[in-house]
Every structure is written in C-alpha cells, then in structure tokens.
Amino acid sequence: MKLSGRRPMADPPGRHRRRGLCGLHPWVLLRHGAKGGDRLYCSGINIRTLTFETAQAVLRAAVRLKVGPVIFEIARSEIDYTCQRPEEFTAAVTAAAIKTGYEGPLFLQGDHFQINAGKYEKDPIQEVQAVKDLIWEAIEAGFYNIDVDTSTLVDLARPTIKEQQQLNYTLAAELTTMIRIWNRWA
Numbered sequence: 001m002k003l004s005g006r007r008p009m010a011d012p013p014g015r016h017r018r019r020g021l022c023g024l025h026p027w028v029l030l031r032h033g034a035k036g037g038d039r040l041y042c043s044g045i046n047i048r049t050l051t052f053e054t055a056q057a058v059l060r061a062a063v064r065l066k067v068g069p070v071i072f073e074i075a076r077s078e079i080d081y082t083c084q085r086p087e088e089f090t091a092a093v094t095a096a097a098i099k100t101g102y103e104g105p106l107f108l109q110g111d112h113f114q115i116n117a118g119k120y121e122k123d124p125i126q127e128v129q130a131v132k133d134l135i136w137e138a139i140e141a142g143f144y145n146i147d148v149d150t151s152t153l154v155d156l157a158r159p160t161i162k163e164q165q166q167l168n169y170t171l172a173a174e175l176t177t178m179i180r181i182w183n184r185w186a
Contacts, residue, residue, distance in 0.1 A: 044071040046111060048078050051089060055096035062102070069104050071145070073111035076134060086110070086134075086141035107145065110138040114149035115171060128171065132178060139182055148175045 047054045058070055072093045079085065090108055097106055113134055119127040135146055150171040158164045 042069055042071055042107070043067075044073050044109065044111070046073045046075065046078065047089075047093075048074075048082050048084075051084065051092035052096050055093045056100050059097055059100045059102040062104070063100070069107055071107040071109050073109040073147075075111040076113045076131070078111075079134070086138040086143055090141045090143070108138075108141075108143040110135065110143045110146040112147050112149045113138070113175075115152055117152040120153060128174075131175065135175065135179060136182075139179070146179055148172055148179070150175070 045058055055072060058072075061067075062070055072089070074082075074084065074086070074089050086108075093106060093108065096102075113131055115127055115131055119130075131148075135148075138146060150168045153167040153171065155164050155167065158166075
C-alpha cells in the first residue's frame with residue numbers, strides 16, 4: 001500500500017486506550033511505514049492457511065530485513081473457505097509476534113468485506129447484515145482497517161453512470177459510516 005502526499009500526524013486525543021500489540025489504528029502506520037523518498041510503503045499479506053507459522057516467517061523476515069510494518073489481511077471469502085474467524089486470525093498473528101520477539105506494530109485488515117451480488121439479489125437485507133456482522137466481529141477482534149467492497153452491485157444495464165453506481169456508493173457509504181461511528185467511541 002502506498003501512502004503519498006500525507007504527513008505523519010500526532011495521535012488524536014483519546015485514542016490511546018485501544019493501543020497494544022495488535023489492532024493499531026491506521027494513523028500509526030503513517031509514523032511507522034517504511035520510507036521510500038517522500039512516500040510510505042507497507043506490504044499487505046493475506047494469510048489463508050497456517051496463519052501462526054506464516055506470520056512468524058513474515059515477522060522474522062521483517063526484523064531481519066529491517067523493513068517497516070506489514071498488514072496482515074484476511075478477506076470475507078477467505079474467512080468462509082478457511083473457517084478462520086477474525087478472533088482466531090488475531091490470536092494467531094499476535095502469538096506469532098510474541099514467539100518471534102517482534103516488537104513493532106501489527107496491523108490487521110479485513111480485506112474485501114464484499115457484498116455477494118447473488119446473495120444480495122436473493123435477500124438484500126440478510127446479505128448486508130452479514131457484512132455488518134462481520135465488520136463488528138472483526139473490529140472486536142482488533143481489526144482497525146476494513147476494506148468495504150460493494151463494487152459487485154454495479155449495474156451496467158442502467159442508462160447512466162450515476163444509476164449504475166448508486167447502489168454501490170450508497171451501501172459503501174452506509175458501511176463506512178458504521179465503521180467511523182465505531183471509531184468515534186473507541
């Protein structure tokens with residue numbers, strides 16, 4: 001992930017309560033990212049199997065190569081087929097950090113928490129609620145970055161771009177608002 005044109009900022013007031021070994025808020029990434037000129041870079045790594053072992057290998061390499069932090073990600077689809085819930089993912093990555101002696105920040109991301117278009121067509125309320133429930137579950141497990149993906153709902157059969165994108169941007173805004181509201185009281 002490349003963050004350009006942003007300057008590191010001080011921690012916002014009242015946010016210190018949630019800091020710990022894992023689940024750091026995204027602004028910490030700005031302060032700890034690997035520098036490349038005027039840009040900050042951070043690798044995002046999806047772990048689908050052997051999470052504890054894979055995270056150890058990544059963290060050992062990060063320490064040995066003196067790179068900045070990495071983002072450990074798991075997508076909604078990966079959660080489904082790996083049967084690895086966010087809490088288990090957090091525990092495995094955190095345990096790997098402890099075992100390897102990694103002392104840097106850990107970033108956990110819900111990658112592509114996506115609305116399934118087929119499920120949405122059959123029961124939109126249930127499908128949106130499933131994504132909302134997963135977002136809350138991930139936040140409670142220490143994921144402070146959620147990649148909301150409603151792009152599957154773009155309808156190219158509609159006549160204008162606004163009409164094609166309306167469901168996509170409306171639901172993305174609704175889910176983003178939910179996440180931001182949580183961040184205000186965290």
